[in-house]
Amino acid sequence: MSLSKNKIKYIQSLKDKKNRMEHGTFVAEGLKTVSDLLCSCHCQLIAGLPEAIKQINLPENVEEIVLATEDELKKATFFKTPPPIIGVFYQPTANIVDLDLKTNLVLALDGIQDPGNLGTIVRLADWFGIEHIFCSDDSADIYQPKAVQSTMGAIARVKICYVNLFDFLSEKTGIPIYGTFLEGKNIYQTPLAGHGVVVMGNEGNGIRPDVQSLISEKLYIPNYPPHRPTSESLNVAVATAIVCSEFRRR
């Protein structure tokens, strides 16, 4: 059995958010990401080279498995280099009922636009044991091919929810809400609780004013040496990494 033209067309159609929403599915490519997702997501379709399929632990919840040729994978892939395996997975519905922000640390992303940044943040959240990310409704879609790829499989372990961020944070009374600002306190010298919400803002505009008003702890990553002319800011994934590292170091 081979990867039919119709299936290639279906996979390619999932490049568009509209189609991903309609089908409730998304595409993952490569052995690592597909393997990781098979542990956590219901799988609609696996298409791969015979030797790649052999390397994968196939659980029972895979609806269809198709052996594909390199040429077929080349037509189906979203990237320049075709992967040995492609999977179509159902988007998980994040269950956040039992999340206690008095003991857990979570990230909130306010309008992150670049899918590579979003995927990289999911990957580093996974590294630092942050299991929930709340994205404002206008953030990049984590199921976009480039975002999925950038997570390097972490998308299988981190729960990602799209919410009205202002409403979400408004309900979190008594919980520390952190954000980074040029006028914030030196993060290296500020006590940090091991729990609460860390808000990171859009690449160009930072955190929106209404969300800013809900932040209880303003932090700053100092440049070095202080007052030296330098870049105006750090890349958002880089800044998120430094903040998470500071929380987990202590």
Added chain:
Amino acid sequence: MSLSKNKIKYIQSLKDKKNRMEHGTFVAEGLKTVSDLLCSCHCQLIAGLPEAIKQINLPENVEEIVLATEDELKKATFFKTPPPIIGVFYQPTANIVDLDLKTNLVLALDGIQDPGNLGTIVRLADWFGIEHIFCSDDSADIYQPKAVQSTMGAIARVKICYVNLFDFLSEKTGIPIYGTFLEGKNIYQTPLAGHGVVVMGNEGNGIRPDVQSLISEKLYIPNYPPHRPTSESLNVAVATAIVCSEFRRR
């Protein structure tokens, strides 16, 4: 005067490394990056909308200034959204004669392939006051459009040299050479000198064995909580950021 077809063709030709090498030039786009570069690099050509040209402090070393239309900039840009201004700059020849590694901290990049990662590393190096980056000869070219863009202007302040990394590091006797490894020492608990070389490796393969053999201090960024199943690694720009933050925090 407008941006001629020939000049657009010339700018577009600089997408290729071969042409950049031949002319010794590279392209920067956008007000921030162009402004920053005008402070440090000799400029061959500035093309921009009249209102953008007005916003720029034009030093005397600009060889040619051309008013352009949006349509012309659309044809000249490497990106989806045309910038208000484009500059062609001469590649600086990094002067590293007076670099003392007994007082300075520098980065060495072993085969970084992604231009976005490279640019992001230059930007964060600038933030943390690291003024020199040594790249192995096979690393991505910092003058590639996507890399220039990712530096957000930091390319104007950080000196970047392409070297034979093994030879370069071999000569650095008595200097601490750091690298990150899964079997390294917990970076949060390891004393770090404020000087020396931090080596970061290729996205997929890490640091090459011959370069590894020259590393005197193996570090590890611990995941959290320890021994939890997690991502196998961090994105290289993210890992570089955490290492630099740890050096500068102390």
